[in-house]
Amino acid sequence: MSQKIKKTRSPLSIFCLLFLLFFTILIIIVGQKISVPTTNINQLVLGLRATWNSSFGQQERVDFLNNATNLNSTMSTTTSAQFEINKHTMIFTHSRLFSRxxxxxxxxxxxxSPYNQSCLFHNLYYVDSAFVILTVNGSYLPPFSVRTDAFNLWPTTPRTRTFNSYADLEIFVRTVIDPKVIPAVTLHFGQLWHFNIGHALFDGLYPAYVALIRFPPRHLHPFRILAGVGNCNDCWSEDVYGRFAGLGILKHIVLNQMSKGNWFVFEEFVMGSGTMCQRCTQPNFQLPGGVELD
Structure with a gap:
């Protein structure tokens, strides 16, 4: 029985081997016909190089390469900024309106004191790169100008929009602007030199945290930082800010891009670090934050 099976399979095996050999030869022939000779590729490269050298001078070639590098860098920066915008937009879009x-x-x-005043805002609105206060006619508002950066001599003063009644304000908020909520506590400050960790901590984070301590117990819970800092690809102080706060960091320049034609509202917002930074020396040479808290 086994001999019959071997005799039956023998012609089939020979046929398979012949077919495989024929198919291999066919692939080799077709590959040789469609392949580009190496000499032709080398000639093409040399021709392009000659055209490049003859058409452009050395300075023009350098300018072209520099422009290409700058374009690539700009595209990378734009992509990174757009990623930040999309990330925060997704977070705030799914927030419930006025949870607390x-x-x-x-x-x-x-x-x-007015010189080192700190303010806590509930429902502080933001649109088109500007803070906006929505209030009803007759409601009391204390002086709310604050300094968010000790090295910026001009205070931050939100705009005010007054309504005749609370019903008008509610209609405006719910049906007209429909703001995206930025929940929990947000602490705002500016810092010019956050690429230097010393300035980032003692001229930026330290005085802002002193302002937050003024409104206990918010400093004991995670909060978000709205940082007025510039673009920096390798500033690890931003990671320190986010980890210290617990809820991360939102750059002011990113919020400005997001707020073009879009309304946001901060559930709780603290700003006003005044001249409580480490470099803002007091007459007794103490850290001003400690003096203010005594």
Missing amino acids: NKTLETTIVCVG
Whole structure:
């Protein structure tokens, strides 16, 4: 029985081998016909190089390469900025409107002297790169100008929009602007030299945290930082900011891009670090944050 099986399979095996050999030869022949000779490729490269050298001078070639490098860098920066915008937009879009605040009106509590004043805002609105206070006619608002950066002599003063009644304000918020909520506590400050970790900590984060301590117990819970810092690809101080706060960091320049024609509202917002930075020396040479808290 086994001999019959071997005799039956023998012609089939020979046929398979012949077919495989024929198919291999066919592939080799077709590959030789469609392949480009190496000499032709070398001639093409030499021709392109000669055209490049003859058509452009050395300075023009350098300018072209520099422009290409700058374009690539700009595209990378734009892509990174767009990623930041998309990331924060996704977070804020899915936030529920006013999860803790019982009113849509902006309320303000301020602490400290005008020189080093810090303010806590409930429902502080933001649109087109500007803070906006929505209030009802007759509501009391304390002086709310604050300094978010000790090296910026001009205070930050949100714009005010007053409504005749709370019903008008509510209609405006819910049906007209429909803001995206930035939940929890947000701490805002500016820092010019955050690429230097010393300045980033003691001229930026330290005085801002002193302002947050003025409104306990918010400094004991995770919060978000709205940082007025410039673009820096390798500033690890930004990671320090985000880790210290617990809820991450949102750059002010990114928020400005997001707010073009779009309304946002901060659930709780603290700003006003004044001249409480480490470099803002007091007459007794103490850190001003400690002096203010005594």
